Amino acid sequence: MVNSANASLEQTRSNVQAHLLRASKFKIDNGEATRNWSLFFFFRILTQAEFDATVQRMQRAAADAAGAKRELWLDFTHPAILNAGLVAQRLADAASSAPDGPAQAFLDWLKVITSADKSGLQQNAGVLAALPGAASTATEAGTRTGGTGLDLTDPIASIADACNAQRVDADLIRQVLQLHSQPEQYLALLQKLRDGSAAAPRNGAVGPLPGVVLYELLRQGAPAMVNSKPTPSSHGIVRGEANAHAGVVEGDPGDVTPINVAFTYSGLAALKLDQTTLKSFPDAFKQGMAARAQRLRDTGPSAPEHWDGELGLPSVHGYFSGGSPLKKGDAVKESFWKAMRADVAAFNDPVDVRGRLLRFWLHLLYRVLGLEIVHIELGQDPYTVDEASDTVQCLQDRVEHFGFRDGLSQPFVDMKLGDTPPGGGTPGRDGTWTPVAPGEILLDQFDEDGDHQLLPISRKLTVGATFLVFRKLEQDVAGFRAFLSWQRPKDGEAQKALAAQFVGRWPNGTPLVLSPEAEHSAEEQSEATLNNFRYAADDPSGAKCPLGAHIRRANPRDIGGRSEARRHRILRRAISYGGPLLKQGVLSDGERRGLLFIAANSRIDLQFEVIQADWINGGEFLGQAGLGRCPLVGAHDGVASDGFLEAGAAAPVVGLPRFVVTRGGDYFFAPGIATLKLLANGAHFEPEQDETPFGGFAMADVKTPALFDPDRLTGYGQAILSGEKTAVHLDLPSSATQGSYDKVCFVGLHSDVRKVLRNEQSASGTLEFSVRHYHLAAQNITRGRDIIISTDAFGPTDATRTRLHAILNKAWWALADALKAEGMDKVVRGIVKSVLDMTLRRTAQALRIDLVKDLAAQATYAVVEQLYGIPGPQWLTELAVALPFARQHVGALPPDWIAALQGEKPDNPGLATMQVWSAVILADLVGNLQSIAELHAISRQAGSEMLDYIDSQVSLERASPIRSPETLLEAFIKNEDLPEIAALYDQDGTPPGQRGDWKPRYYSDVSAILLELVGTSMATIPLTFASVMQALFKFRIDLPSLLGSLPASDVPRLIYEAERLNPNVPVRMRYCETTTALPGGAEVKEGEWVAALIGAANLDPRVFQNPYLFSFDPKIRDIKNYLLFNDQGNNRQCWGRERVAMAVLEECVMAAGRLRGLRGVAGAGGEPVKLAQVTIGLPARFTQVASTPER
């Protein structure tokens, strides 16, 4: 590795994004004012495939194509319907990077904002503007005829009209498509919006956000629009610190207040950065803030599963900021800002009706630039309101919502931009302050140790770069005041003093170290006195400023004697949100307020996280101990140990609640200008040869070889699908105690997998592939009985299979007969619908649901209970209690272990027990690829418990007479007297009168069948539903919106197609009974175990044309080819597939389709829950339950 020379300060200053090193200012007339509001647009980068699909859709809508407008409306108004298969959609294709690469339009837009270079955008704009059909003649930005299109004379009004019309206007789309290809109109519109009042509130459903965003979009692109000869050094709206106020080359693009742009790790991955380079980013950044929740104490109410909107999810690829000085007039009206905040909240709410209008408009503007705005935040410095005149009154100083001056103490980074202010660096012994080394904030400069960051490894990425921490912190202002008044009743001064103790400063910023008794007056106070103090030197024991006070923790200055604080500095660029300060004496005014915390540092883990986790939320650091957590922002729970000791106090203030709750956030990488320009040109930042440490090797590369390792399976699948191999035959390694070798053959072609799974007869009449292992497992589970899935249609188990099928079918028909008024499908769906309806009503208020536990498992259990007639036991079975502890028997558990679980008793022990039995049985029967002995043992117990239980249910039921069966169990009993049933137990040649006692054998079969039905239903249906929903989340398909446009008859297609791309059981095993040639050319030898690679077969392009496409098109997706529940029309087809499983799954999908705004959960709380390899939980969130799927 070459430790290349660091960048010069000058280089860094021209590369680091303006506003990061110095607080952002608005340029107003000839003066400057602190920026007092800001927009943050969180975006997702579209893939090229998504972009193409969107543009086609827009063009067709602009040409008034039938149906296209409705598609576009759905696409733009509903988050994430883009991939929903409304059009053939290319998904990530491992083989070619083109379709899932970032949309070229996005890179072109990056060029616009970083280099003022519109060439790419305009090329693209030409494509966009090329509209099909007759409508392409319309080019002029229309005069307002019939309220269509953008009206140049009053653009704001026409935007409002367009939004409020709630429909897709062809003229408007045409204009947006042509916006960037017509510079004169672009600039005219910009001018108009600037001169007119972009901010003017309008009557109607939407507020000022659409106008503000349009102005912002035009303003940000304007430097490019007026720049006819871009050079490598042209400045776009994103510009270096050194050029923050640089003019533009020609023309008047208006306001050029710079913006920032930064990317999350998933954003850099979406930009297709080199894999090695990507991996070289620091761990904290790679994991993202949600995954660091434990370290940051973002737990309880602050946990990522409760975060706002999309914050914390991988769909946030980055953010860019916006905002510029607004015209006087309307913009100083509180009604304007209130409407802005309402618009932002509506935009972020997936089901808000106004939100749809706003999303339609914003997506219309930004999708053509290759991005989807997924979330917006609006930052505002708090203010007060003169209610008589509805006027916003700015405060003298920047204050946060608890009422304290904020942003006072900042590390001074020595970029030769000025002198070090007191408190701005490391305190020297003589009372002077040494500035903080630039490398603490910027990646390409030397840090306090004279060292510099080696990660990420590509030096080209680090020029002028920094890492940004973004956190949305909600402040409970009313709760804060209430706590103060509870502690210091009826004494305003004492309350103020206690708050000052919490903070370490008085509200006006006077530090307690300098003035513990009272705040300085304005005259006594200067910027210098605010920060010119130290702790160890001026107040070593906390006599003035408590040891636990907020500012003493966040920046400990000289505490600890090792100048440790200098290694943990962050540059804060926070802005509040939520509008005006909460008026005194008011508990709530309907606003949620807090802080958009933004901080720059070069090492998130050593800087921000140390402050947040060890100093704010830890009580022992820098030689201090017993400090608890920060009284102001610590993650408290209101218990006795949540205390705070005031200066000089003997007893602590206890029971501190949490005044600040994390509502979202992430870690971002803010590249320097040169890097952004490279990104815009499609650079991937492959490491130079000397940049990869140790050749990229790591000890942790090594892993234990596993036969069913996902990487191995993928590798075999690829080798087979590519034709390199027909199959892979392996000899299992022998051990000292085992003489013979087992052999395993992996097959992957769809035709081969299908042949193997069918268990057919060869030409010579022998069985080719068998379920020998199912048979052994089933005998183990049922104490020697057989079940349908464990028998073959040919060979030794044939007769049993025929008998079991006959028994089951006769019962099913008898039941159908008895219930014939309805038909069995209706009966099944009726049961499922009513339980799903109940569940949705129950969870409607929680806005959280476990898709598997609450929907699929409940629905299936209802079928088991009501249709099969086997309600689960009233108790939690032994195995269900013991299994989480990896024990089989309760007796093996110490009593205190069981006591530890007391709080976690399931609501429905019958369901929980059935679920445990079923999961274990299925895991052993179908999932035990490795033939694990422990799993055989557990399933033997599960089977044994379950069979005992079912036997007892059958006996109970037999005791009462049955007239007309209402359940399958009753049908079995009703059927016992049928001569056909008795005949099934005829031995060869036995005369009918001498059958002996066949009933015990019949009921033994019945119990086995019921065990199989219950077990496979309870395990397979929820597992499959989990696969389907996970696939939809992964492909960012919004189910509620999709169902709105998909014919009901296509719901099965949706299930099959989603499951194809995310199979519930990726490998199924068979045993080769006779050496057999497979259609693909491989030969499987007698005695080999055959591992059928479902995952590979599902992607076989010979059968599923364009296999990575999520498609419902019957021309390329023949429903007969899906392998879920085995392919149709052969003897291995699952008995319950059409009778039960698909009906339940379809109803579950329809129910999930009623959950508007359905999405996954950020962080660890969103991981699927598994039991013995079977998914039993998949947490999700939603915003509203609709009465029906959206149509």
Next chain:
Amino acid sequence: MTKREASLAGTTSSAATAHHQLDWATSKTIGGITEIAVLAPIKKGCVPGERRTYEERLVAAIDNLASRHQQGLPTELGRIAAIHFGRMIIIRPEQYLVHSNLEGLNYFPDHDGAAQAQAAAGQGQVPQPIDDYVESGSDPKKQPELRSFLLTLVEFDGDLKVYMRDIAKFLASDFDVIFQNCEAYPTTHSFERFWLWVRRYQINTNLLYAPYSDLTVVRIKQLEDFKRRFDAFVARVWSPRGPRVGAIEELFDEFLRSSQQYASNFPAPGGTYETGNSQVGG
């Protein structure tokens, strides 16, 4: 044949045959804390009747224990209240053979003469992955027999033999589930045989660092509980602006009675600790 190879093959002089007998490792002790490190070779090949190797079974057994602990469930290890920290690490030949030059072993190819550059950069030779599963009919060149090892590191209160006896008695089959995948493991049924196996594979530790060697695990838990009860007591009787209750003597006695000695269940037999109530009253 080099001299070293010859000596390994046992073909040299009598000097090489004079090998030490029962020269066992000794655990290091600081204050009341003792360590043990055991480096045990893992069995080769597939578990009889299963389609997984002993090493895969070992990984599964450790993962199972680890995930229960991660979920916050009490585990069998809680039954040994003496354990401060414990770790299990599987060490594979591709790891310990970095920087080696072993005949028959495949190393990553040194494209375009990068080997020298690698050596210069201190990367050394890196072995390619050794797969236990080989394709039928392929005729790989004879590979040297290489073992993976399980390295177990534990720091605990008290004496090694007492600790091992507790393991044999209280962990028993839970312990066997893991170590049955190692060579020559006799199970814990017979403590004496188990003890001999432990000594056979114990290795010497070069450094044991124990900053609180005078505190046992139970003592730490008790002090923690004491502090919790103390906070609750203070919250009941005292507020920052003076006493909350008139006579605190009775409450103080109650606090003292509740926090000095525990008669039972600290920890309970399963290893869990009952803790004092810390809710704020009122």
